[in-house]
Amino acid sequence: MPGHRCDMSVTTRDAEPAGSEPYVRIEHVTKRFPGNGRRGTPLTALRDVSLEVARGEVFGVIGHSGAGKSTLVRLINGLETPTEGRIHVGPHEVTALSERDRRNVRRDIGMIFQQFNLFRSRTVAGNVAYPLKVAGVGQPERDRRVARLLDFVGLLDRAHDHPEQLSGGQKQRVGIARALATEPSLLLADEATSALDPETTGEVLALLRRINRELGVTIVIITHELDVIRSIADRVAVLDGGELVESGSLYEVFAHPSTEAAARFVGTTLRDRPSAATLARLRRTHSGRLVTVRVRDRTGFQTALAATFLRHEVAAEIVFGGISELQDRPVGSLTFELTGPPDAVDASLAALRSDGVELTEED
Numbered sequence: 001m002p003g004h005r006c007d008m009s010v011t012t013r014d015a016e017p018a019g020s021e022p023y024v025r026i027e028h029v030t031k032r033f034p035g036n037g038r039r040g041t042p043l044t045a046l047r048d049v050s051l052e053v054a055r056g057e058v059f060g061v062i063g064h065s066g067a068g069k070s071t072l073v074r075l076i077n078g079l080e081t082p083t084e085g086r087i088h089v090g091p092h093e094v095t096a097l098s099e100r101d102r103r104n105v106r107r108d109i110g111m112i113f114q115q116f117n118l119f120r121s122r123t124v125a126g127n128v129a130y131p132l133k134v135a136g137v138g139q140p141e142r143d144r145r146v147a148r149l150l151d152f153v154g155l156l157d158r159a160h161d162h163p164e165q166l167s168g169g170q171k172q173r174v175g176i177a178r179a180l181a182t183e184p185s186l187l188l189a190d191e192a193t194s195a196l197d198p199e200t201t202g203e204v205l206a207l208l209r210r211i212n213r214e215l216g217v218t219i220v221i222i223t224h225e226l227d228v229i230r231s232i233a234d235r236v237a238v239l240d241g242g243e244l245v246e247s248g249s250l251y252e253v254f255a256h257p258s259t260e261a262a263a264r265f266v267g268t269t270l271r272d273r274p275s276a277a278t279l280a281r282l283r284r285t286h287s288g289r290l291v292t293v294r295v296r297d298r299t300g301f302q303t304a305l306a307a308t309f310l311r312h313e314v315a316a317e318i319v320f321g322g323i324s325e326l327q328d329r330p331v332g333s334l335t336f337e338l339t340g341p342p343d344a345v346d347a348s349l350a351a352l353r354s355d356g357v358e359l360t361e362e363d
């Protein structure tokens with residue numbers, strides 16, 4: 001069991017690069033709640049979920065409300081027990097531990113929440129000191145650590161304020177400092193930015209990134225906000241109705257979702273094919289054939305496209321689309337209006353297809 005470590009400080013730990021060594025292992029986990037479904041039937045919140053979170057990575061879990069995200073978090077930190085399956089965190093099989101031992105493991109897991117869950121009656125410093133007090137850290141050491149933690153999250157000057165004197169973003173930074181107090185290896189963030197405006201969300205995410213990179217803390221972030229996942233996660237899992245429908249690198253899942261459920265979910269963030277309304281508008285102003293090409297992460301991709309159209313003497317004008325970036329790789333789609341003899345247009349499209357280009361003729 002990890003006892004509390006008295007040498008804790010907010011300093012760079014051996015910040016190993018995110019590797020493949022799993023830190024959290026979820027194996028065939030099913031969680032049923034008794035008597036919560038319609039007419040008192042059991043409700044299956046998670047069904048046969050397996051996934052691994054590597055040490056040192058930021059792992060995002062996305063899904064709509066009720067998908068089972070919070071249940072997953074509560075299973076990882078041992079607050080709930082799965083109906084079936086096993087969960088390992090670091091060297092521990094959480095599912096095999098007594099409640100007392102789970103409490104010890106929980107000291108190595110920080111938690112932050114949507115509603116911050118701060119003690120209103122305690123000062124900022126008092127909130128951050130609380131887990132240290134529980135862990136039996138003496139006052140002088142506690143004061144030193146609290147000061148370091150508040151400095152790390154940029155709130156040293158607010159140590160003596162009470163939570164109600166702080167903005168939402170500042171409250172969450174106190175929540176983060178408190179979560180880091182016992183120097184956890186793993187931080188679980190449950191909708192941690194969902195109550196914040198976009199700018200403050202950006203600041204909190206930047207802080208989480210620093211915690212990951214500078215302190216080497218593995219982070220599992222669960223949210224229904226795709227932009228949050230896009231901007232911070234290395235790998236993601238998509239939960240839908242209690243089932244894990246897809247997992248992989250952020251790029252794979254967002255740029256090339258292999259299941260329809262994941263595609264439905266991520267399709268709203270990345271500019272994809274034009275909507276029916278957009279197409280109708282495009283048709284009114286463009287008489288040529290409309291073709292949407294998925295942008296490939298390949299050097300010279302657009303030059304090759306242009307060359308193919310030119311070779312077939314087809315005029316190609318971009319009329320819709322956009323390219324953004326995921327993990328420093330381009331992703332998106334471009335809709336072209338193609339004009340020229342029908343045979344030439346057909347030949348250009350056949351050439352592109354045989355070259356592996358994914359394209360859709362908009363009809």
Ligand SMILES: Nc1ncnc2c1ncn2[C@@H]1O[C@H](COP(=O)(O)OP(=O)(O)OP(=O)(O)O)[C@@H](O)[C@H]1O
Binds near residue numbers: 033068071
């Ligand atoms: N303690 C519980 N007892 C009974 N049912 C529960 C319990 N906790 C969660 N559930 C049910 O399990 C399902 C998944 O809930 P969960 O909170 O994990 O989803 P979520 O994806 O986090 O959604 P949200 O973002 O709305 O919290 C829901 O149908 C919920 O009602």
